[in-house]
Amino acid sequence: MNPFTFGNPIKDPSRFHGREAEIRQITNRLLSSAHESTSIIGERRIGKTSLLYHLSHPEVSTRLGLTPDKFCLVYADFQGLTDITPTRFWQRILKKMSRSVCDESLKPSIEKLGGQESFDLFDLEDLFESTQDKGLTVVLMMDEFEYVTQNPNFKGDFFGGLRSLAIHHGVALLPSTRRELVDLCHSDEIKGSPFFNIFANVVLRPFPRTEAASLVDGYLSSLEEAFSPEEKEFILRLGGGQPFFLQIAGHYLVDAKSQGLKARPLFERAVADFDQ
Numbered sequence: 001m002n003p004f005t006f007g008n009p010i011k012d013p014s015r016f017h018g019r020e021a022e023i024r025q026i027t028n029r030l031l032s033s034a035h036e037s038t039s040i041i042g043e044r045r046i047g048k049t050s051l052l053y054h055l056s057h058p059e060v061s062t063r064l065g066l067t068p069d070k071f072c073l074v075y076a077d078f079q080g081l082t083d084i085t086p087t088r089f090w091q092r093i094l095k096k097m098s099r100s101v102c103d104e105s106l107k108p109s110i111e112k113l114g115g116q117e118s119f120d121l122f123d124l125e126d127l128f129e130s131t132q133d134k135g136l137t138v139v140l141m142m143d144e145f146e147y148v149t150q151n152p153n154f155k156g157d158f159f160g161g162l163r164s165l166a167i168h169h170g171v172a173l174l175p176s177t178r179r180e181l182v183d184l185c186h187s188d189e190i191k192g193s194p195f196f197n198i199f200a201n202v203v204l205r206p207f208p209r210t211e212a213a214s215l216v217d218g219y220l221s222s223l224e225e226a227f228s229p230e231e232k233e234f235i236l237r238l239g240g241g242q243p244f245f246l247q248i249a250g251h252y253l254v255d256a257k258s259q260g261l262k263a264r265p266l267f268e269r270a271v272a273d274f275d276q
């Protein structure tokens, strides 16, 4: 089995590498007394979804101190939802939340609200007050949040409501987008709103050499066959700092090697496959 994969986000924590500094920043803010929000920004394929999956994995979050008795981590993906409305936004969030909340006694009220045809801020405040009373911080991980900020169905009152939940009702927001949030608004009114000043930005960049090497070493060491320093260096050079390209380069090198190729023909084949 080839340990290098590309295309789907990483789900298994043992296959996730790097991002220690970013995880620390995000976690420290969540653990602070105000349970602060962080906006995750990164270009296509840099690893935003993988990072959110990683943080929401129960073993990982517990290890980070985000224990289920204090933090309810809710992952929701907005990709492709071009005509979503605020109602559908909350229905989606509440559905995911009822699945991930660990306190069973909260489920009926989450489900009841999730079944509503419209939401006003009072209903949402009531619900999040009840989670807050249980000592829970609800962390809304909103992947591809530009589908919300760029959509004219979402007006100032929606963002104002989200901000008020974050400031007063124990909700923390972790949106992920390809560019900075303020650059992704459909109107100047929203761009100028105070919604955005609750966030600190964490920008996902290409991996530094040490993180790239940890990924490559980690994956290669799971294989029985030994890999030479030149072969490792080849993957690092071809992939650069982009985890996505490291995975592709590694995949094709492992593939070509399993076909019995060595030395130059091995590298040539891997490059040809990589370039495809």
Ligand SMILES: Nc1ncnc2c1ncn2[C@@H]1O[C@H](COP(=O)(O)OP(=O)(O)OP(=O)(O)O)[C@@H](O)[C@H]1O
Residues within 6 Å of the ligand: 005, 006, 007, 008, 009, 010, 015, 016, 017, 018, 019, 042, 043, 044, 045, 046, 047, 048, 049, 050, 051, 178, 215, 243, 244, 245, 247
């Ligand atoms: N921390 C990581 N460890 C190992 N591999 C990673 C990591 N982050 C990303 N990858 C690799 O990069 C690929 C792209 O990652 P991911 O889908 O998470 O990026 P994304 O930023 O969400 O992309 P998009 O903007 O297209 O949604 C994954 O399929 C995986 O192969």
Ligand SMILES: [Mg+2]
Residues within 6 Å of the ligand: 048, 049, 050, 143
């Ligand atoms: Mg993604």
